[in-house]
């Protein structure tokens with residue numbers, strides 16, 4: 001029997017557009033999903049650019065206005081890979097049109113928007129996800145299994161660092177990621193949102209936060225992103241940076257654990273240094289994106305004299321998702337995290353369930369992002385709502 005088709009309409013075709021297109025295209029190579037993804041249409045405002053992107057990445061058609069995509073009755077799923085200020089408007093319109101939605105992170109510009117988005121998908125009864133792709137790294141999935149099995153014992157500490165360095169040159173232009181009206185917040189929503197998602201996934205909900213944030217370079221020449229994390233200056237004009245360059249916060253988890261978080265785009269030498277360490281009463285794990293297939297594990301059950309962190313290559317069939325790819329030791333990369341997430345999304349659509357992370361996770365993440373920002377302004381601890 002032919003599989004049910006899920007006809008995808010994707011908006012945005014640069015960095016995340018490329019990652020998502022690749023994921024839909026490669027998905028059937030590795031996973032036997034319950035439904036068949038169809039790369040139906042892609043949206044971009046520049047006709048020549050979007051047509052070229054559609055041809056190169058394998059989309060069947062294109063549109064130059066996202067509203068037209070929502071109106072089309074041959075689209076079942078809307079994939080939002082555009083700048084943050086459009087997430088809410090597009091996601092709500094998609095839900096109201098009865099279409100499933102996957103949205104890039106951060107879910108929204110603020111809590112109010114995230115709340116409206118959550119309400120819209122719940123009201124429409126569509127399947128929804130937010131693209132926190134790091135949850136889909138096999139080593140992180142395996143760390144979650146270890147924690148849930150009690151192997152690490154009671155969790156005392158979650159410590160994360162997310163360090164990049166691509167805007168350190170003062171001549172790096174004022175792109176959308178540095179303009180509050182387009183991105184909502186800077187490093188905070190871009191990088192810290194991922195760390196918050198991993199903390200909630202691995203350790204649980206938080207009860208209170210206290211934070212600090214700052215902008216080191218306050219004026220920059222105007223310019224545009226040109227793909228990936230590259231950008232071009234567009235003229236002589238200078239503008240004000242109104243978002244954070246760096247942010248740090250502490251939290252208390254509901255289970256009593258301490259959280260310590262740092263995210264910056266001024267971590268010289270770190271291109272995508274996303275890492276964390278978790279310490280429990282019986283063991284610890286460490287993970288670092290720049291060596292993403294490995295999980296460092298310490299367990300106190302090891303013989304005295306033989307104790308120490310061991311490196312596990314999370315590429316064995318027993319490790320989550322790893323068996324779908326290559327024989328053990330034949331590593332996977334960044335792009336596979338997106339294949340894993342769209343695999344969950346397709347199965348979610350087949351079963352009419354929203355896999356995590358979904359808009360509820362995106363909303364709760366936004367509550368924490370906003371609380372940290374408010375705490376930095378008021379220089380005080382903020383109690384989080386109980387979820």
Ligand SMILES: NC(=O)c1ccc[n+]([C@@H]2O[C@H](COP(=O)([O-])OP(=O)(O)OC[C@H]3O[C@@H](n4cnc5c(N)ncnc54)[C@H](O)[C@@H]3O)[C@@H](O)[C@H]2O)c1
Nearest residue numbers: 012013014015016017044045081082083084104105106225
């Ligand atoms: N999951 C991750 O790790 C990850 C990584 C990078 C970016 N992101 C998120 O993905 C989203 C997009 O970021 P990016 O890095 O791909 O940005 P980008 O600058 O590379 O691409 C943005 C795209 O949006 C398009 N766009 C903007 N306004 C539009 C409109 N009105 N209609 C149609 N297209 C429009 C642009 O033309 C471009 O194709 C952001 O929300 C960002 O936070 C997530």
